[in-house]
Amino acid sequence: MTDPVVLFEEIKTAGGKRFGVATLNAPASLNALSVAMVRLLTPKLREWAEDPSVAGVVLQAAGEKAFCAGGDLRQLYQTLLACGPARNTYAEDFFREEYELDYLIHTFPKPLLCWGHGIVMGGGVGVMAGASHRVVTLQSRVAMPEINIGLYPDVGGSWFLRRMPGRVGVFLALTAAPLNAADAIFCGLADLVVPQERKPQVLKAIAAAAWSGELAADRATLSRLLAEAGQGAERQPSKVREHFDTINELMAGDDLLDIAKRLRALRSEDPWLQTAAQTFAKGAPSTAAMSFALWQRVKHMSLAEVFRLEYWTSLGFCAHKDFAEGIRALLIEKDRNPKWNPATLEEITPEFVEDHLRPRGEMPQALARLA
Numbered sequence: 001m002t003d004p005v006v007l008f009e010e011i012k013t014a015g016g017k018r019f020g021v022a023t024l025n026a027p028a029s030l031n032a033l034s035v036a037m038v039r040l041l042t043p044k045l046r047e048w049a050e051d052p053s054v055a056g057v058v059l060q061a062a063g064e065k066a067f068c069a070g071g072d073l074r075q076l077y078q079t080l081l082a083c084g085p086a087r088n089t090y091a092e093d094f095f096r097e098e099y100e101l102d103y104l105i106h107t108f109p110k111p112l113l114c115w116g117h118g119i120v121m122g123g124g125v126g127v128m129a130g131a132s133h134r135v136v137t138l139q140s141r142v143a144m145p146e147i148n149i150g151l152y153p154d155v156g157g158s159w160f161l162r163r164m165p166g167r168v169g170v171f172l173a174l175t176a177a178p179l180n181a182a183d184a185i186f187c188g189l190a191d192l193v194v195p196q197e198r199k200p201q202v203l204k205a206i207a208a209a210a211w212s213g214e215l216a217a218d219r220a221t222l223s224r225l226l227a228e229a230g231q232g233a234e235r236q237p238s239k240v241r242e243h244f245d246t247i248n249e250l251m252a253g254d255d256l257l258d259i260a261k262r263l264r265a266l267r268s269e270d271p272w273l274q275t276a277a278q279t280f281a282k283g284a285p286s287t288a289a290m291s292f293a294l295w296q297r298v299k300h301m302s303l304a305e306v307f308r309l310e311y312w313t314s315l316g317f318c319a320h321k322d323f324a325e326g327i328r329a330l331l332i333e334k335d336r337n338p339k340w341n342p343a344t345l346e347e348i349t350p351e352f353v354e355d356h357l358r359p360r361g362e363m364p365q366a367l368a369r370l371a
Helices: 035-050 074-083 089-106 122-127 157-162 167-177 181-189 196-208 216-231 244-250 256-265 273-281 285-297 303-318 320-333 348-357
Strands: 006-012 018-026 054-061 066-068 114-115 117-119 133-136 142-143
Touching: 006 035, 018 035, 018 114, 035 054, 054 066, 054 196, 054 216, 066 114, 066 122, 074 089, 074 320, 089 122, 089 216, 089 303, 114 122, 117 122, 122 157, 133 181, 133 216, 142 320, 157 167, 157 285, 157 303, 167 181, 167 244, 167 256, 167 273, 167 285, 196 216, 244 256, 256 273, 256 285, 285 303, 285 348, 303 348, 320 348
Parallel strands: 018 054, 054 114, 066 117, 114 133, 117 142
Antiparallel strands: 006 018
């Protein structure tokens, strides 16, 4: 018998209410978010949301290395090879169900604490970003690395990247630059740092607290006990804050080719910034083009509208070649030598961009009815 990929338990609290605890339980794969995980999490979160005796939820992960290192793409890869540009029903289910879960977390009607310790990438950021209380630790490493695999920062990334300070969001989409805890807080992806060794203290404090069942009061209670647990935590320097003006200068304007020219010409003594430019240069031109197109389109969209647009965009990536090629090069054959098509940004046409964004079939009811 193998253990379930998500473990569920409950904390009994002093006032008689309970806190749900969901633990991603696939540490060998760095808790990569699988369809099986999503199909366990979504109904349980809905159940806890509707149960008046449940005051809130803790979302955490097994192991010390990662909260969630992204989506589990291996099975999806096989369907990309099999379907090519034709309809891919597995991909439709994969993205629909993942986005449903992400939206549920964003709109959860009770305090939801996400403990983002260790690696938090891609689909893991999608899960963490929407929680009402997002904790990072001194070991947290956060990134949206999709340009390396020929996808784009989905899972609501088009929405939360657009809401970061200045032009930081488009910089992260184009460069996959890694963030530490301080960066994540500066960018709005996390709320506070609590040392990993104080996690048992937090869980004890949740058990000892009196929860009223009233959203604003319970959120304030959780904020207070997390702030107490985080007191005196080491303060890390933030690379994003340090280079904020440079990032805005690099990302200025409304022409991606201008931005690309500046990134390619960048010479920095800071390895973090220089690596970001090099990652862009090696990354998929289609990712860069689509990330920038979405950045321009979503400014005034609601979260629900963004998820619906991302659903079509993700299916567009499945129908084109770069996503499968990127998974092959990074995760399957691991030669790290993808052959992107188109090979350069200069070859990408407006028609190529629009073909990624167009509807493919009907919008699933589960996404169509999001408010």
